[in-house]
Amino acid sequence: MKAETIFLLTGNKFSNAISAWATARAGEVVQVSDKLPDFFDRTDSLLIFNQNQELTPEIQEIKKAYDKQQKPVHKIDINGTLMVGVANLDLWVETNKCRRILVLGGEELVSNLNLERYSNS
Numbered sequence: 001m002k003a004e005t006i007f008l009l010t011g012n013k014f015s016n017a018i019s020a021w022a023t024a025r026a027g028e029v030v031q032v033s034d035k036l037p038d039f040f041d042r043t044d045s046l047l048i049f050n051q052n053q054e055l056t057p058e059i060q061e062i063k064k065a066y067d068k069q070q071k072p073v074h075k076i077d078i079n080g081t082l083m084v085g086v087a088n089l090d091l092w093v094e095t096n097k098c099r100r101i102l103v104l105g106g107e108e109l110v111s112n113l114n115l116e117r118y119s120n121s
Contacts, residue, residue, distance in 0.1 A: 001025050001090050004099040007032050007039050014049070014105035021119040022103060032102075034058070036065060045072040045098040047089070049105035049118070051079050056106045072096035078114040086121050 006026040008015035010033055022029045032039040046066045048059060053075070055063065066073050074092040076085045092098070109115050 001093045002027075003093065003101050004028070005030055005042075005101070007043055007100070007102040009034050009104065013107040013110045015103075017110045017115060018049075018103065018105070018119055026101075036062065039102055040065060043071070043100045043102040045093075045096060045101045046074070047101050047103045048073065048075045049103070049109055049115070050075055050077055051106075051109060051112055051114075053077055054106075059104050059106065062102075062104065072098060076118070078109060078112055078118055082114075082117055082121060085118065 003026040005028045006022040007030050008019065008022060010031040012034075015031070019029065030042075032042075046063065048055065048063065050059075055075075063073055072092065074089065076089060078085075093101075105115075
């Protein structure tokens with residue numbers, strides 16, 4: 001996956017944990033506040049990392065806004081099969097021509113050992 005810009009939330013443990021991953025996969029990494037107007041118009045897609053398909057209420061609200069505007073949304077369950085997750089991510093980015101991606105994940109993911117597997121793939 002290679003995006004033009006990846007947007008991460010400022011001061012978020014998950015964003016800090018994947019910043020190296022984001023830098024390797026985008027021409028630019030931009031830190032934004034968690035306020036919807038700060039990033040919504042600047043992004044064309046949403047990538048959500050989760051565990052066991054669980055989403056926080058905050059992430060659900062953001063996802064709802066993307067769904068309403070029919071912007072592409074993709075979820076990766078870090079407890080799922082690594083190669084399937086990576087292949088599906090690449091296919092999603094290519095199919096939807098995602099260039100400016102907001103990447104979200106709950107702070108609880110930082111303690112999940114599988115996050116490092118995805119970060120290294």
